[in-house]
Amino acid sequence: MRISTQQFFQLNMNSLQEHAERLSNTQLQLTRGEKLLAPADDPGVATRILGLEQRIASLQQYDRNLTQLESNLLTEETAVTQVHAVLDDARERLIDINNGVHSLADYQSFADDLTQMRDQLFSLANGKNASGEFMFAGTATGSQPFLRDASGAYIYQGNQQIREVPVAVNRTLAQGDTGYQLFVDIFNGNQGVSASVNPANSGTGVVGQVGPSQPGSYNGDHLRVRFTAPDSYDLINVTTATTVATAQPYTSGDSISFSGINITLEGQPATGDEFDFVASQRQTPFSMLDDLVNTLTATSSAPNDLAKLTNAVNRGLENIDAALEQSIGVRTRVGNRLQTLDTVRDANQAFDISYRTTLSELQDLDFTAAAARLADQQSALEIAQAAFVRVQGLSLFNFL
Amino acid sequence: MNNQHRLGMDLDGLLGGELFSIGSPLLTPAPGNTGITGLPVAVSDPAGLTAADYRLEVDAGNNYLLTNLDDGTVTNLGAVPAGPGSVPVVIDGLTIDLAPGAAVGDRFLLQPTRGMASSISLTVTDPRKLAAASPVAVSSGVGNTGSAELAGLQVIDSSDAAFTTTSGALTPPLLIQFTGAGSFDLFDNSNPAAPVLLEGGNVYAAGAELFPTAGGLDYGYRLQLTGTPVAGDSFQVDYNLAGTGDNQNLLAMVEQQNQGLLSAGSNSYQESYQQLVGSIGARTSSGEINLEAVGFMLEQSQSRQLAVAGVNLDEEAAKLLEFQQAYQAAAQTISAADTLFQSLLEVI
Numbered sequence: 001m002r003i004s005t006q007q008f009f010q011l012n013m014n015s016l017q018e019h020a021e022r023l024s025n026t027q028l029q030l031t032r033g034e035k036l037l038a039p040a041d042d043p044g045v046a047t048r049i050l051g052l053e054q055r056i057a058s059l060q061q062y063d064r065n066l067t068q069l070e071s072n073l074l075t076e077e078t079a080v081t082q083v084h085a086v087l088d089d090a091r092e093r094l095i096d097i098n099n100g101v102h103s104l105a106d107y108q109s110f111a112d113d114l115t116q117m118r119d120q121l122f123s124l125a126n127g128k129n130a131s132g133e134f135m136f137a138g139t140a141t142g143s144q145p146f147l148r149d150a151s152g153a154y155i156y157q158g159n160q161q162i163r164e165v166p167v168a169v170n171r172t173l174a175q176g177d178t179g180y181q182l183f184v185d186i187f188n189g190n191q192g193v194s195a196s197v198n199p200a201n202s203g204t205g206v207v208g209q210v211g212p213s214q215p216g217s218y219n220g221d222h223l224r225v226r227f228t229a230p231d232s233y234d235l236i237n238v239t240t241a242t243t244v245a246t247a248q249p250y251t252s253g254d255s256i257s258f259s260g261i262n263i264t265l266e267g268q269p270a271t272g273d274e275f276d277f278v279a280s281q282r283q284t285p286f287s288m289l290d291d292l293v294n295t296l297t298a299t300s301s302a303p304n305d306l307a308k309l310t311n312a313v314n315r316g317l318e319n320i321d322a323a324l325e326q327s328i329g330v331r332t333r334v335g336n337r338l339q340t341l342d343t344v345r346d347a348n349q350a351f352d353i354s355y356r357t358t359l360s361e362l363q364d365l366d367f368t369a370a371a372a373r374l375a376d377q378q379s380a381l382e383i384a385q386a387a388f389v390r391v392q393g394l395s396l397f398n399f400l
Numbered sequence: 401m402n403n404q405h406r407l408g409m410d411l412d413g414l415l416g417g418e419l420f421s422i423g424s425p426l427l428t429p430a431p432g433n434t435g436i437t438g439l440p441v442a443v444s445d446p447a448g449l450t451a452a453d454y455r456l457e458v459d460a461g462n463n464y465l466l467t468n469l470d471d472g473t474v475t476n477l478g479a480v481p482a483g484p485g486s487v488p489v490v491i492d493g494l495t496i497d498l499a500p501g502a503a504v505g506d507r508f509l510l511q512p513t514r515g516m517a518s519s520i521s522l523t524v525t526d527p528r529k530l531a532a533a534s535p536v537a538v539s540s541g542v543g544n545t546g547s548a549e550l551a552g553l554q555v556i557d558s559s560d561a562a563f564t565t566t567s568g569a570l571t572p573p574l575l576i577q578f579t580g581a582g583s584f585d586l587f588d589n590s591n592p593a594a595p596v597l598l599e600g601g602n603v604y605a606a607g608a609e610l611f612p613t614a615g616g617l618d619y620g621y622r623l624q625l626t627g628t629p630v631a632g633d634s635f636q637v638d639y640n641l642a643g644t645g646d647n648q649n650l651l652a653m654v655e656q657q658n659q660g661l662l663s664a665g666s667n668s669y670q671e672s673y674q675q676l677v678g679s680i681g682a683r684t685s686s687g688e689i690n691l692e693a694v695g696f697m698l699e700q701s702q703s704r705q706l707a708v709a710g711v712n713l714d715e716e717a718a719k720l721l722e723f724q725q726a727y728q729a730a731a732q733t734i735s736a737a738d739t740l741f742q743s744l745l746e747v748i
Contacts, residue, residue, distance in 0.1 A: 004710020007703055014699060039681030040688060047678035054670045058657075133645055139533070141645030159640070160539045160550070163647050166654060184542065192545075220545075282542050396717035 012388045019381040026374045035365050045362050052359045059352045062167055066345050069165045069175060073341070075129045076176045077334045079136075083124050083182065084327045087285065090117045091320045094292070094313050104301060107309075111296035118289040122146060125183050125286075129176075136179030139163055145179040146286070154286045156184050167344045173337055177330050186326050187280035188288065188319045193218055193261050194281065197311045198274040203230070204307035205269030207314060208253075210261070210277065217260035220279035225256065227269045235259070238276075267307055285323045292316045401656060405524075407555040408531030408649030413568045413641050415558050416531025416649070423519025425494065425512040427456075435503030439486070441496050441510060448493025454510040458502045466491065466510075533646035535563065536570065536621050541634035546578070548629035551607060553621065553648075560620025570619070574637040578604070578629040586613065589636060604629065 028037055039046035093113055102110075125146045129135045137145035137158035145158035160180050164172035188194045195207045205227070212218040221239040228234055228247065235244040235258045244258050255264050261277055269275075295312040299305045405419040422443070429437045435458070443449065452470035456477075459465050464477040481487045483500025490496075494512055524530055535558065538550045558564075565571035575589035584604050587595035599615040606626045612618035625635065640646060660666050667675065 002707050003712060004706045005713045006710045007706040008712075010702065010706070038684070039677050040684030041681075043678045043681030043685055046681050047674040050674045050677060051670065137645070139537075139640075139644070139646035140642035143642055143644075157642070159537050159642060161534075161537060161640075161643065161646060161648075163645055164651060166651065169658060172651065279545065396714045396721075400717065400721075 009392070012384075012392070016381070016384055016388065019377065019384055023374070023377045023381055026370055026377055029365050030367070030370050030374060033365050033367075034363055036363065049359060049363050052355050052362070056352060056355050056359065058169070059348050059355070062348055063345070063352075065165050066167055066341055066348070069167065069173060070338070070341055072129050072131075072135075072175050073334055073338050076135055077331065077338070079124050079127050080177075080182065080327055080331045080334060083121060084324065084331065086117050086120050086124070087320055087324050087327060090114060090289065091317065091324070093117075094316050094320065097296075098310060098313050098317075104299070107296045107299055111293045114289050114293050114296070118286050118293070121183075121289070122148075122286055125179055134158070135176060136182060138178040138180065146183070146284075148286075152287075152290065154284045156180055156284075167341065168348060171344065173340060173344075177333065182327065182330050183284050183286070183323075184282055186282060186285065186319070186323050188283040188315070188322065189280040190318045190322075191215070192220075192280050194278055194318075195263065195311075195315060196276045196278070197308060198276065199308070201269065201273040201308070202304050203227070203270030203273045204267040204303045205265055205273055205275065206267045206307050206310045207275055208264035208266055209255075210263050210318070212260055213257050213262040214260075218279075219260060221259060223259050223261060223277040225263075225265070225275040225277075227271055227273045229271055230268060233269075270304075283319060285320070288316060288319045288323070401653060404649065404653045404656065405531050407535075407558045407652070409533040409535035409640060409643070409646075410531045411528040411533075411644060413639075415535060415563060415567075417529070418523050419530075421519075421521050421523045423516055425510060426514055428509040428511075430507040430509075433503070433506040433508075435506045436499055436501050439497055439499040439502075439508075441494055441512070443493060443512065444490060444495040445493040449512060450492050451513055452492075453514070454512070455507065456496070456510050457507040458504050460504055462504060464489075464496075464498050464502070466496075468492075530650075532650035533640055533643045534648035535640055537638055537640035537643055537646075538623065539636050539638070541636065544629070544633040546581075546629035546633045547627035548578070548606075548625050548633055548635075549627050550623075550635070551626035552624040554652075555621045555649075557620035560618075562619035562621075568639060568641065570637065570639045572598075573639070574598075574619070576610070576625075576635040576637070578631055578633040580631050581628050584629070586617065589638075 025037065029035065036042055036046055036049070093110060097107075097110055125136055126144050127135050133141035134143070134145050137143065139161040140158045143157055145156060147155045147157055149155055156179055158179050160178055162178055163175040165175050166172050190209075190211045193210050193212055195210045197205075197207065221237050223244075224236040224238050226234045226236060227250070231250050232247050233250055234246045235248065235256075236242070237244055237259055248256075250265070250269075252266050252268065253264065255262065257263075263275075263277065265275065292312055295309055299309045402418050402420060405416040408416040410416055425441045425443060427438060427441050450468075450470070452468050455467040455469060457465050457467070458480060462480050464480060466475045466477055467473070468475075475491060477489045477491070477496065477498060478487060480502045481498055481500045486497040486499045488495050488497050492512075494510075496510075534553065534555055536553060536555055538553055540549065562570055562572070572588040572590050575587040575592075575595045576584050577587060577595075578584045579601075582604050584602050585600040586598045586602060588598050589595050599613055599617055602610070602613050602615075604610075604625070606628070607624055610623045610625065611621065623637070656668075657670070658668060660668055660671075
């Protein structure tokens, strides 16, 4: 083929350009450390890289959520453990009251102890977490969850919702428990039956064990044992206004079963004394401790007052057991959540590593290969330049 | 995203507004319009939008014609209304209000999506205004003895009268009073001391939707309870006024990340973005290949052209030498002839 001089220069320029372009691409890849300089280099890989980057970013957010969640759960666990310890102390104190003979001054100091415990429980219930939010207010985290109103009643101001924190794709974990669950949702009495003693009782009758005779046998009616003589009582269903049985013989320590409940009575009731049994109701540990403190400060050393105190302490023990059970339940849930949190974190980390490995394979440059390619392309460019310079010097005119 | 945000409640206890603002379609009137210089156009269904531009004109028959400038299809939207009041027409995800008063020959350029992406802006800049909470809260009565509890709560329409009648309150707040394990009465709890019966004898099944009720009561939210209630158990549905730590609506907004909301429900936001990048990348790539091929063709053609028409200096030098030598040879001939003539003349 005939080669014109212009053509000769153009062809050489084209090939030099091509070499320079390849060299600059390799150099850019090396400086950025990435295979792809633009999505057009490999659109399929570019979209996969975007997907992976998004998933890794989500995992990082989940990890931050987990850290925050863990801190909140650990704070809650500490608080619930404290609640449990205070309730345990109160329980011991009640057993102390029931064991042995105490002076009125002793009862006063017991009352002071229990007041302290109530205050401690109350302050725990209104505790804040590391972010300054009320821990046991549900999602109403801005206002104090428990208040004592002028009449001495305790009001739960929080709500029953709990914040869920996303910790993995389609997976959320509750950030805590509400004050309702820990302090309000506690039924007094035993297994649905709660006993009370008519304040007007003049005898020394004490209700010992209370409960349904079989699980589920009690239908929630208001039942009453009324003594018609110190050794004889009637069984009455107040709700239906019917008398179940009359003139039952009584000896101290008797176990009485009627209308689905089973109770034991001790001591010596007087004629006209009444013992009432109703369905359990929700009662906060604060108001329960308050009731005990009131009974303790009001008591005299008269036998019937002491019997009332023993009754109140027996009821208190039932209620504290229910509160303890509730706090154990909450603590177990917190523990379960912490365990789940660890599992989820491990899974997230495993995903993170696998995503990053894939991403690195797709995106990262093989530096050895790229460096070798750079040297290769550089020498190719140099040779092309040298050859061009040498060949362009060839001209017939040099010989004229 | 905006829709979900509107279903939430912000820190001040108000319903959420628009989280992002999106620009409206661009409508440019032709300079010579004699009737009207504009008419309202809005995006009514983002999923139905196309990337095309349109020409809107009034033809000789006094009809609005819409021409899709991408494929050339012409749609007759209807006659210019006599007025007063305009006639809305829905087409390709747009609602065009055909205005009265347009004159024959009026023309507009309608660009629904041009500049749309650059006009999206964040309207909520105060963190207090972020509607993270659910505006509805459900609480169980303290006297409840059954095992029924809240299983789910979703706000689906915050423009319902229940939310809009009084700002920051539900109208009415509800009381769900169970009359047995399988039935409940619904009360208006505006006055908790004396609830007013709205609908009695509703059937309860664990996990089932309570709304809309058999009697058709619907307050713009959905509620599911689970467990077994006993007669006398109650649940209260109120405005979530104290719920400053609530994040249910934010969770629902975050959840959109994983949902297929685009391309008729098959793609998430991220997947759509990936698809966009992928398709632009593929087009760029095929453009590069085309460029390369065309470049080669250009090179070849130039080569061919230069091969025929170009100048090779060596060739020219050789020719120069050739002509030079020919010239020298010719000169030599003249010189020889001259010598011959000289010899002849000398002889004479």
